Amino acid sequence: MRRADVVVVGAGVMGSATAWRLSRSGRSVILLERFEVGHDRGSSHGSARVFRFSYDEPEYVAMAMEALPLWRALEDASGEELLAVTGGFDLGSDERLKRHMEALDAWGAVWDLLPGREVAARFPSVRPPPDATLLFQPDAGVLAADRAVRAMVTVARALGTELHERTTVTELRPRDGHVEVVTRRETFAGDVAVVTAGSWAPPLLATAGLDLPVTPSRETVAYFESIGAHRFPVFVEWVDGRGPLYALPVPGGGLKTGWHHTGPATDPDRRGGPDSGVTARMAAWVDERFPGARPAPHHAETCMYTNTSDERFIIDRRGRVVVGSPCSGHGFKFAPLIGERLARLATA
Numbered sequence: 001m002r003r004a005d006v007v008v009v010g011a012g013v014m015g016s017a018t019a020w021r022l023s024r025s026g027r028s029v030i031l032l033e034r035f036e037v038g039h040d041r042g043s044s045h046g047s048a049r050v051f052r053f054s055y056d057e058p059e060y061v062a063m064a065m066e067a068l069p070l071w072r073a074l075e076d077a078s079g080e081e082l083l084a085v086t087g088g089f090d091l092g093s094d095e096r097l098k099r100h101m102e103a104l105d106a107w108g109a110v111w112d113l114l115p116g117r118e119v120a121a122r123f124p125s126v127r128p129p130p131d132a133t134l135l136f137q138p139d140a141g142v143l144a145a146d147r148a149v150r151a152m153v154t155v156a157r158a159l160g161t162e163l164h165e166r167t168t169v170t171e172l173r174p175r176d177g178h179v180e181v182v183t184r185r186e187t188f189a190g191d192v193a194v195v196t197a198g199s200w201a202p203p204l205l206a207t208a209g210l211d212l213p214v215t216p217s218r219e220t221v222a223y224f225e226s227i228g229a230h231r232f233p234v235f236v237e238w239v240d241g242r243g244p245l246y247a248l249p250v251p252g253g254g255l256k257t258g259w260h261h262t263g264p265a266t267d268p269d270r271r272g273g274p275d276s277g278v279t280a281r282m283a284a285w286v287d288e289r290f291p292g293a294r295p296a297p298h299h300a301e302t303c304m305y306t307n308t309s310d311e312r313f314i315i316d317r318r319g320r321v322v323v324g325s326p327c328s329g330h331g332f333k334f335a336p337l338i339g340e341r342l343a344r345l346a347t348a
Helices: 013-024 058-078 094-106 116-122 145-158 198-206 276-289 332-346
Strands: 002-009 029-032 049-051 083-085 088-091 112-115 133-137 141-143 162-164 169-175 178-183 187-195 215-224 234-237 245-249 255-259 299-307 314-318 321-325
Touching (some): 013 029, 013 321, 013 332, 029 178, 049 234, 049 245, 049 332, 058 094, 094 133, 112 116, 187 198, 187 332, 198 299, 198 321, 215 276, 234 276, 245 276, 255 276, 314 332, 321 332
Parallel strands (some): 002 029, 002 187, 029 162, 088 234
Antiparallel strands (some): 049 141, 088 133, 112 133, 215 255
């Protein structure tokens, strides 16, 4: 039976971040992935994710500010440029923007209010309502998602992490002094197991008698070509009664869009395609808001969310099992910080 200080189950961004931080601290790590690193079945794939300080809760502002230097540390360790700062806008009601400003102020983050006309002058790729007021936060940007996950895995492996791909974990068996992690081919043992298996986590944790109150959903994202050399910021438009629409530039050019929390609950083992209705809504929004992009998407795909009822993260330890379910569709930006927190829980 192969043994390590910690066995990490799931090599998406959270598991990869955890393996990186554990191996950096000198712990022996086995990292298990049911598919391959960078697969498109879960929550971590794709070329781009939003990085932003702008939240309406101070806790998340603080977490984003803590995560930023860790992203830069990963860039230094990997030699990869992973986070491009573009600035970001929030368009929403006065009350919505007020909550964001108060949360940003609580941690001393920089922000500004700009009229729609000025935003359009600064960013000709964007067309907000001319009389609207938008919140601008200059630290927002875009993470190269696929490359970030691979960078974490590469650095972790260079520090000694043992990676096993195409290895499905079927059971957790807590024992006196260790936990057994059972796969279809062999059993691994660790002082602690960290489960960062996304939408596949609930049934796995149930084998150890642990309940994870989350609901997987399948969300649609769409990609649009840019016109000319237009420069896009991160852009979030808050829609009353629904999740926000969001857009971000794609490394190499173009625009990625999504409509937060509009996908159906799903079984992660069932393959499903993009929702044509959601894609059409995003195309209409791009036509309205982004003159720098062609309004017909050239590609659409799905991404899994693992949702808690209040969109908060579950980061906990129960005996020899650490649970990391920090998603609900907004966790990627915090990944190195969450990896550090999970690593600390695993070694406490």
